[in-house]
Amino acid sequence: MGPLIPNGIIPPEWDFVIALLIGIIFGYVLEASGFSSSRKLAGVFYGYDFVVLKVFFTAAVVAVIGIYYLDYLGFIDISKLYIHPTYLWAAIVGGIVMGLGFILGGFCPGTSLCAVAIGKIDAMAYGVGILIGVFIFSEFFSFIQPLFDGSNYGAITLVDTLGISPYWFIFLFSLVAIIAFVISDLVRKKVKKIFY
Amino acid sequence: MENKVKNKHVYWNPYFGGFMLGLLLIFTFYITGRGLGASGAFKSTVVTFVDDVAPTHASKNAYYEQFIINGKSPLNTWLVFETLGVLIGGFLSGALGGRLKLYIQHAPNITSKKRLFVALLGGLFFGFGAQLARGCTSGAALSGMAVLSTGGFVTMLAIFGSAYAFAYFFRKNWI
Amino acid sequence: MSKTYKYKKIIIRRRYRILAAILIILSGGLVLLPKYQKNVGIKPETFLLNLMSPERYISTDFLANSLISKDPSILLIDVRSAKEYSDFSLPNATNIPLSTILKPDNETYLDQDGYKVIFYSNDNFFADQAWLIAKRFGYNNIFVLKGGLNAWFNTILNPEMPKTSDSELEFQKYNTRKAAAMFFGIGAVNTLNSNAATPNIAPKKIILTKTKKKTTGGGC
Numbered sequence: 001m002g003p004l005i006p007n008g009i010i011p012p013e014w015d016f017v018i019a020l021l022i023g024i025i026f027g028y029v030l031e032a033s034g035f036s037s038s039r040k041l042a043g044v045f046y047g048y049d050f051v052v053l054k055v056f057f058t059a060a061v062v063a064v065i066g067i068y069y070l071d072y073l074g075f076i077d078i079s080k081l082y083i084h085p086t087y088l089w090a091a092i093v094g095g096i097v098m099g100l101g102f103i104l105g106g107f108c109p110g111t112s113l114c115a116v117a118i119g120k121i122d123a124m125a126y127g128v129g130i131l132i133g134v135f136i137f138s139e140f141f142s143f144i145q146p147l148f149d150g151s152n153y154g155a156i157t158l159v160d161t162l163g164i165s166p167y168w169f170i171f172l173f174s175l176v177a178i179i180a181f182v183i184s185d186l187v188r189k190k191v192k193k194i195f196y
Numbered sequence: 197m198e199n200k201v202k203n204k205h206v207y208w209n210p211y212f213g214g215f216m217l218g219l220l221l222i223f224t225f226y227i228t229g230r231g232l233g234a235s236g237a238f239k240s241t242v243v244t245f246v247d248d249v250a251p252t253h254a255s256k257n258a259y260y261e262q263f264i265i266n267g268k269s270p271l272n273t274w275l276v277f278e279t280l281g282v283l284i285g286g287f288l289s290g291a292l293g294g295r296l297k298l299y300i301q302h303a304p305n306i307t308s309k310k311r312l313f314v315a316l317l318g319g320l321f322f323g324f325g326a327q328l329a330r331g332c333t334s335g336a337a338l339s340g341m342a343v344l345s346t347g348g349f350v351t352m353l354a355i356f357g358s359a360y361a362f363a364y365f366f367r368k369n370w371i
Numbered sequence: 372m373s374k375t376y377k378y379k380k381i382i383i384r385r386r387y388r389i390l391a392a393i394l395i396i397l398s399g400g401l402v403l404l405p406k407y408q409k410n411v412g413i414k415p416e417t418f419l420l421n422l423m424s425p426e427r428y429i430s431t432d433f434l435a436n437s438l439i440s441k442d443p444s445i446l447l448i449d450v451r452s453a454k455e456y457s458d459f460s461l462p463n464a465t466n467i468p469l470s471t472i473l474k475p476d477n478e479t480y481l482d483q484d485g486y487k488v489i490f491y492s493n494d495n496f497f498a499d500q501a502w503l504i505a506k507r508f509g510y511n512n513i514f515v516l517k518g519g520l521n522a523w524f525n526t527i528l529n530p531e532m533p534k535t536s537d538s539e540l541e542f543q544k545y546n547t548r549k550a551a552a553m554f555f556g557i558g559a560v561n562t563l564n565s566n567a568a569t570p571n572i573a574p575k576k577i578i579l580t581k582t583k584k585k586t587t588g589g590g591c
Contacts, residue, residue, distance in 0.1 A: 003229030023281015033213030058214025094329025095354020105318020118290030129319020
């Protein structure tokens, strides 16, 4: 019955070994999908390469379907999983700032690490930027704290927010993903090709 | 006429990559009960650095303070190990795909210097935003979406919405 | 466009269609699958197994031994009413009447890792009920004093003299029990009350640490 470590089936001492292993696979998959190239990543915003959209959506759909099947079959208990808590305004403002960072830098933290691993110097500058960003955030934390801790809705899911059955939501989510893939291919045909 | 110009590198089919990433997410949730992450390691690095340079300052700051546990390095966390793994994994894949090369990747319209500056600025914003939203694209958006977390979806929409909104102003940097 | 290129494209498009269909079937399957009620707490099968196993019982001898050796790891819980508790109780026992066991305040006593929680009542009937409730919520380290206070009274405080035909072991046990009775401040049965029972044992400080929440913190 999963999750294994919180339920004590795998002792916590293995935590770090597993973390390293998961990280290696994560890094490998990201790099092999082309996430180590900022120009490829930025393509999603200019319509010349939709790899971000495709990988991201496919991963989310596969994961959510898989997790709900495992829950249905009793292999995993969804209520014991870590649900990212919702601090509404912090999430919105943070997301907007991250979006700006994304379009400027062309990476997100995970992909920048992959790019650093294969020797992209711009990714290293990006990583240093992240460190400075975190530092600034922490130094000015007392000013930001009301926003950071405000509008806390706890660990809610869309099931609570929208009042929809998770299964129906997943079904609609997959349909939206497929439609998005089709549209992205159509857009890509229209847009001037860019090679990098 | 077949297109003669091609991208330099051949990557996995994006759907295959996404599928593998999805399987990894399921595996991660099954084993550890939480999702993937990346920006957490950056935070730990900053906390360690500040704690080493100015311990009193760090213990006074409400944000650092919550990550400093006496006698335990802030680096000794799950995400730091995972991030080390990401570096190793990325290196392995790059090595096998022949993509190991020390260079600055930038669009032909901008100089290397400008690219570095913009990348630094982008990282700064992303680092700041990731702290505010309690996670980046992998920790908040992807892992959040996998368990249908409302916050995850909101973060994802905000990131991509704002990136699309700003995309026009920075098009010279990319195309 | 060359012919092979075109042909390849058609194959790829067909593959994508199949993949999309698989995705829709899988996610649609989630919608269509018959739903069943998920129970909170442990699975019925595990519950039944726990129920049949006698492992939950702790003997009075074991308890006496732990109390004498000041075993810090046990937490005695009296599930009788408050009045009965004030009349007589075991040393360092905490009173949680059975009717209030589901109150949130009491959860900290039950849902924790630090102690062996031992329920007792006059016999083991009400203690067993308390055990059932606690176990049902998946709490660990929950035990029941076998025979309850009656057994405590009959075996520890007022042990029965073994017959001469009994084995050496029975006599040893008798002597230990007799000594235990002395320890709990009782030579004779009639001095049996709560005040007489406690002086030898310093009140125990109970520090409760709640079982760590099963969900892990921190994503990114």
